[in-house]
Every structure is written in structure tokens, then in C-alpha cells.
Amino acid sequence: MADCIFCKIVAGAIPSTKVYEDEKFLAFMDINPLTRGHCLLIPKDHHPTVFDMPESLLRDLIAVAKKLAGPLREAVGASGLNFLQSNGRAANQIVDHYHLHLIPRFAADEVQVASWELVPGDMADIAAAADATRNLL
Secondary structure: OOOOHHHHHHHOOOOOOEEEEOOOEEEEEOOOOOOOOOEEEEEOOOOOOOOOOOHHHHHHHHHHHHHHHHHHHHHHOOOEEEEEOOOOHHHOOOOOOOOEEEEEEOOOOOOOOOOOOOOOOOHHHHHHHHHHHHHHO
16 A cells, blocks of 8 residues: 555665564564564555454464564563554554554553453343354354
């Protein structure tokens, strides 16, 4: 896509700090990092969301993410790591090109990526959502 910033990074039209590259994927440092070492893993081909990603490409991407996770965590001395992936504006996706954030985590970093208050849900609604989903599988 001519107007996609990540496609421009893949094409070399916009510079990036590359971490990993192969024939299908590119990982590069996020220029607005939540923590030290925060990087993005993208497919080189343009796919806006997880809903558009071919299953085989998604499987391969997760394998590359695992390959990167340990060395990234070790390189920056992190004690944990978040994988974060958003789809659509309601989920806070800003760039319409599938991307997986690898966010190293540190005990005192105070980043609120995956932290929420546990509030019991309505069990009937939970069951209805599960039923509706199963029916569409």
C-alpha cells in the first residue's frame, strides 16, 4: 500500500532500526517505546488486521516472535515481556498494517499495558457470548 508507513519502512523509503529481517517479516524498534527495547514485528506483505492475515503467515509470525522474545528480554535485562496486538480503531490500532508489539517489562516500569481490575461478569451474558461464538465457528 503506497500510503502505509510500515510498507514504506519495508521498502526502505523510511528509515528504521532493524532488529530482525527475513523474506516474510521485519522487526524494528518502536520510535515511541513504552519501555527500553520495545519493538514491532510485521509481515512484509500488507495485511491490515489479524482478520486479514493468512493463517500460515500468522503461525510463522508467532514463531518469529518467540525467536525474538528471549534475546530481546536478555539484551535489555527485562524480567518479562508483553506481546500486544490490536485490531481496529476501537482496539487502539493506529497503523493499518498488522503489527505485534514486543514490549520488554521491568519490575518498576509502571507501564499499564495489561492491567485491569477484576470485576465479575454476568454469567448469562458470558455464556451467551460463548454460544454465539461457537455457533459461528
